[in-house]
Amino acid sequence: MKPKIAFFDFASCEGCQLQVVNLEMEIPTLLELVDIVAFREAMTEASDDYAIAFVEGSITRESDIPRLKKIRERAAVLVALGACASSGGLNALKNRMGMDTVKNIVYGDKAGLFETFPARPIHAVVPVDVHIPGCPIHKEEFVRVVQALLLGKKPEIPDYPVCVECKLKDNLCVYELGQKCLGPISRAGCGAWCPSNVDACEGCRGFISEPNKNAQTDIMKKYGLTPEMIMKEYRLFNAYTEDSNE
Amino acid sequence: MSSQNLSINVHHVTRVEGHGDIEVNLKNGTIEKCSWNVVEAPRFFEAFLQGRPYKDVNHITSRICGICSIGHQLASLKATEAAMGVTISEQTRLLRKLLLHGENLQSHVLHTYFLVAPDFLGVGSVFPLVKTHKDVVVRALTLKKLANDLCDVVGGRTVHPIRCKVGGFSCLPKTSELEQARARLEAARPEIEKTAELFATLKIPAFERETEYIGLYSKTEYPLYEGELCSSDAGTYKDEDYLAVTNEYIVPQSTAKYAKNKRDAYMAGALARFNLNYKTLHPKAKKAAAALNLKAPCHNPFMISVAQVVEIVDSLENAITLIDTILKRGLQEEALEIKPRAGRGVGIVEVPRGILFHDYTYNEKGEILKANCIIPTNQNHANIQKDMEKFLPMILDKSQDEIRLGLEMLVRAYDPCISCSTHYLDVKFIA
Numbered sequence: 264m265k266p267k268i269a270f271f272d273f274a275s276c277e278g279c280q281l282q283v284v285n286l287e288m289e290i291p292t293l294l295e296l297v298d299i300v301a302f303r304e305a306m307t308e309a310s311d312d313y314a315i316a317f318v319e320g321s322i323t324r325e326s327d328i329p330r331l332k333k334i335r336e337r338a339a340v341l342v343a344l345g346a347c348a349s350s351g352g353l354n355a356l357k358n359r360m361g362m363d364t365v366k367n368i369v370y371g372d373k374a375g376l377f378e379t380f381p382a383r384p385i386h387a388v389v390p391v392d393v394h395i396p397g398c399p400i401h402k403e404e405f406v407r408v409v410q411a412l413l414l415g416k417k418p419e420i421p422d423y424p425v426c427v428e429c430k431l432k433d434n435l436c437v438y439e440l441g442q443k444c445l446g447p448i449s450r451a452g453c454g455a456w457c458p459s460n461v462d463a464c465e466g467c468r469g470f471i472s473e474p475n476k477n478a479q480t481d482i483m484k485k486y487g488l489t490p491e492m493i494m495k496e497y498r499l500f501n502a503y504t505e506d507s508n509e
Numbered sequence: 510m511s512s513q514n515l516s517i518n519v520h521h522v523t524r525v526e527g528h529g530d531i532e533v534n535l536k537n538g539t540i541e542k543c544s545w546n547v548v549e550a551p552r553f554f555e556a557f558l559q560g561r562p563y564k565d566v567n568h569i570t571s572r573i574c575g576i577c578s579i580g581h582q583l584a585s586l587k588a589t590e591a592a593m594g595v596t597i598s599e600q601t602r603l604l605r606k607l608l609l610h611g612e613n614l615q616s617h618v619l620h621t622y623f624l625v626a627p628d629f630l631g632v633g634s635v636f637p638l639v640k641t642h643k644d645v646v647v648r649a650l651t652l653k654k655l656a657n658d659l660c661d662v663v664g665g666r667t668v669h670p671i672r673c674k675v676g677g678f679s680c681l682p683k684t685s686e687l688e689q690a691r692a693r694l695e696a697a698r699p700e701i702e703k704t705a706e707l708f709a710t711l712k713i714p715a716f717e718r719e720t721e722y723i724g725l726y727s728k729t730e731y732p733l734y735e736g737e738l739c740s741s742d743a744g745t746y747k748d749e750d751y752l753a754v755t756n757e758y759i760v761p762q763s764t765a766k767y768a769k770n771k772r773d774a775y776m777a778g779a780l781a782r783f784n785l786n787y788k789t790l791h792p793k794a795k796k797a798a799a800a801l802n803l804k805a806p807c808h809n810p811f812m813i814s815v816a817q818v819v820e821i822v823d824s825l826e827n828a829i830t831l832i833d834t835i836l837k838r839g840l841q842e843e844a845l846e847i848k849p850r851a852g853r854g855v856g857i858v859e860v861p862r863g864i865l866f867h868d869y870t871y872n873e874k875g876e877i878l879k880a881n882c883i884i885p886t887n888q889n890h891a892n893i894q895k896d897m898e899k900f901l902p903m904i905l906d907k908s909q910d911e912i913r914l915g916l917e918m919l920v921r922a923y924d925p926c927i928s929c930s931t932h933y934l935d936v937k938f939i940a
Contacts, residue, residue, distance in 0.1 A: 274552050275575075276572050276575040276578070277574075277575050278572070278574070278575020278576070278669060280575075281575045281576055281668055282575075282668055284619070285653075285667065285668070287650045287651075287654040287657070288650055288651075288654060290639075290650065291639050291643075291646070291647075294636060302634070303521060305624070305634055305636075306627075306633050306634030306635075306636060307633035307634060308633040323552070353552075353557075353569065353572050354552055357552075357553040357556050360557065360559075365553040365557070366553075368553070368559075369551065370759065371759075373759045379551060382552075398669065399575060399668045460666070460671040460679060460680050461672070461679040462665075462671050462672065462674075462680075465568065495560075495561070495562070495565075499565065499569075
């Protein structure tokens with residue numbers, strides 16, 4: 264019998280599930296290997312019987328917690344799909360502002376109608392087996408993870424910086440073009456997606472496990488960036504991690 | 510069945526982007542409740558944009574929605590450029606138009622084939638069709654891939670494009686890449702014809718409710734990237750007067766705001782654009798509309814999907830024409846030199862689901878002070894509600910399952926992008 268897989272989402276743009284749909288011509292092959300039993304964005308049927316659950320999005324309200332815990336109970340393998348689920352992503356940028364402030368900004372005097380709490384990645388609520396980082400995820404990495412899981416192996420996510428992939432591609436360093444790039448400390452695996460398009464890495468895949476942040480900060484200072492601007496760069500996709508480390 | 514007592518509660522309507530519920534309650538043949546509820550978790554973009562530098566803003570607002578990230582980026586760039594007095598080159602304008610046609614093409618193929626067609630073919634998703642209608646699925650995937658590859662070539666990435674910058678592009682497509690994309694678009698014409706033929710065979714529910722139609726209007730082109738803000742009831746408005754059109758309000762059952770203008774609701778999207786701009790549709794798209802029995806003005810919301818098929822034809826043909834123009838001009842590297850300044854700017858574009866507004870105020874350092882964005886689905890929520898109120902009494906003699914399916918199909922016709930609509934609401938920053 265084919266392994267059953269399911270997709271779920273919390274606070275997110277659903278772009279990572281779209282990346283799965285964007286596998287396009289590989290979808291028929293994927294369907295030969297697995298049964299997709301729940302994928303609300305694409306299908307009406309939904310089953311509670313699945314072996315692998317892919318979860319996109321951050322946890323941002325009380326009602327999310329029991330829903331996520333149920334998914335965890337049912338799945339043998341839980342995969343965090345994309346930055347929002349694996350690191351909190353952009354959603355965590357609101358966390359330092361205070362929930363009353365952000366609700367007032369958006370809903371004004373009707374703020375009381377809506378619930379929210381500081382955004383967190385799913386591993387802050389339940390144990391997670393595999394993290395696929397990135398905003399959005401890289402399609403090829405998703406395929407590699409599915410292949411590894413089907414073979415019963417632990418998927419390998421790189422733990423070296425984006426600079427490695429960027430150098431291999433022979434790209435011109437974007438610092439030379441006056442941009443501020445987080446490539447030296449950010450996790451590779453995207454093929455240096457942004458610098459290859461002449462745009463700075465924003466660290467959407469999170470930082471490597473032993474980043475040399477002092478060296479990165481020195482580089483950014485050399486190119487005339489203030490500590491305030493540097494923090495804004497670090498926090499863009501990594502606010503939850505940065506706040507947790509303080 | 511005569512539904513004297515009936516309770517339908519569709520929790521999280523499927524095959525739509527985001528989370529919405531349908532609630533219907535019938536007691537002794539009287540409708541006690543008929544409600545479209547938006548339950549998406551709000552994400553508060555508007556709050557955390559505060560203080561962000563102008564260079565980051567389109568990358569942040571892109572993340573409001575994975576499906577319309579190109580449109581969000583372009584509306585965002587237009588707003589920032591208007592605020593800072595930045596003019597763009599003709600090359601940038603052409604490439605942006607090409608990107609929007611690519612997004613329109615891929616989003617409409619996704620919606621019509623993957624999200625709408627299963628209802629008409631009696632299945633719950635596109636996946637079982639891989640076995641029963643393989644040619645249809647392969648055609649859909651081929652067209653979708655073609656559109657996504659086009660966006661990759663121009664934007665660097667189709668979901669959250671990398672190359673779109675204030676003032677232009679960080680990097681240009683290669684001539685050979687555009688030539689290749691053009692050849693593939695041209696080769697796809699027969700597949701597009703088959704798409705129109707497929708949708709001509711689907712039985713669209715007979716239902717009409719005239720409403721106000723809002724979108725961009727242009728005398729010279731079928732407008733996605735630029736045109737005048739226009740209402741079918743009230744004519745054109747200036748960009749900066751958009752709030753006089755959208756008039757957002759909060760309802761308790763929804764984390765997204767609702768909108769209204771001259772009536773109690775209005776429609777945005779492919780059918781609104783079609784009704785406002787039939788004259789400037791590509792001749793081949795007009796031909797497809799005639800074959801699909803779609804005539805302007807059309808007041809049947811189920812025909813939104815048909816209008817999307819017509820726009821698939823239009824976007825394909827326009828993409829080919831745009832590539833020809835770009836190649837004829839020759840691609841030239843352009844420097845991006847922006848001097849940030851304080852000011853306010855409004856950016857309006859048409860995205861697959863309708864008209865999108867971004868409105869920013871910047872300080873002299875080029876940091877966001879205040880932002881307001883109004884998303885198409887927001888503008889459609891009230892219209893979906895009003896359609897449901899008229900449609901439900903017409904189908905009460907059907908079985909509970911048929912009623913549920915009918916209401917779901919109505920919601921799905923709008924192609925609602927619910928995560929978008931809750932991500933960017935009326936925004937007031939506390940100074």
